[in-house]
Amino acid sequence: PHQLVSLGFFLSRSQRKWEELNLQDCHIGDDGVNILHQCLCGDKANKKEITKLDLCNNNLTGASSHLIGDIISHLQPHALVLDDNKITNLKNISTAVTATCTVKVLHMNNNNITSHDAVAISDMMSCLEELNITNNKIGDHEAELISKG
Numbered sequence: 696p697h698q699l700v701s702l703g704f705f706l707s708r709s710q711r712k713w714e715e716l717n718l719q720d721c722h723i724g725d726d727g728v729n730i731l732h733q734c735l736c737g738d739k740a741n742k743k744e745i746t747k748l749d750l751c752n753n754n755l756t757g758a759s760s761h762l763i764g765d766i767i768s769h770l771q772p773h774a775l776v777l778d779d780n781k782i783t784n785l786k787n788i789s790t791a792v793t794a795t796c797t798v799k800v801l802h803m804n805n806n807n808i809t810s811h812d813a814v815a816i817s818d819m820m821s822c823l824e825e826l827n828i829t830n831n832k833i834g835d836h837e838a839e840l841i842s843k844g
Contacts, residue, residue, distance in 0.1 A: 699723055699730050706734055715747040719776070722752070728759040728766075736769040747774040747800075757783035757807070767791035767798060774800035778827070782806040789815035796822040805830040813837035 699721075706716070723731070728750070748770065755763075755777065764787030767775065775798050782788075782803065792798045801823055808816070808831035816828065817840055833841070 699727050700734075702734075704734060713745045715749065716745050717747075717749040718753065719749045719751040720753075722754050723750075724754045725756055725758045725762075727753065728755060728762045732762040732766055736765050745770045745772050747776070748772045749776040750780070751776050751802075752779040755780040755782055757781075760784045761787040764788050764791035768795060771795050771797040773797060774802075776800075776802045777806065778802050778804040780806050783808065783812070785812040785815040789818050792819045792822055798822060799824040801825070802827040803831070804828065807831070808833060810834050810837040813840050816841045817843070 706713075718731075721727070748766070750763075760782060763777070763782075767788065768791045780803075783806070785803075785808065792801070798819075799822070801819065802825075804827045806828075808828055810833055813833060816826070820826070820841065828841075
């Protein structure tokens with residue numbers, strides 16, 4: 696986590712636009728998302744502009760969903776990659792995506808998304824141009840609901 700704190704401190708002070716923040720395979724976990732959130736969205740953080748945020752394969756769970764939602768609201772990325780985590784409960788992520796409508800690409804392949812998240816996913820469809828939710832636990836009825844979103 697100390698490397699993430701150092702990165703977060705650097706990012707919080709940086710004034711520049713970042714094309715991509717790639718933390719793929721860093722295994723930061725929910726605690727790491729909390730640190731990232733504090734550095735990117737806290738009171739002392741400068742407004743950031745990051746086009747793509749990649750948090751793929753970081754052991755994130757549903758406990759991170761509200762922080763990820765806040766990060767989306769603050770950074771307004773165009774692409775968000777959350778593949779290969781254990782994320783559930785997409786309500787906060789969906790709320791942030793629909794409020795800003797800046798996220799156009801959302802990858803959540805191989806998470807713990809279930810039929811309970813179908814409405815949240817359906818709500819995001821009006822903003823998204825690309826969605827990957829393969830290898831999750833979504834039934835046929837829920838998949839149809841999402842496709843109509």
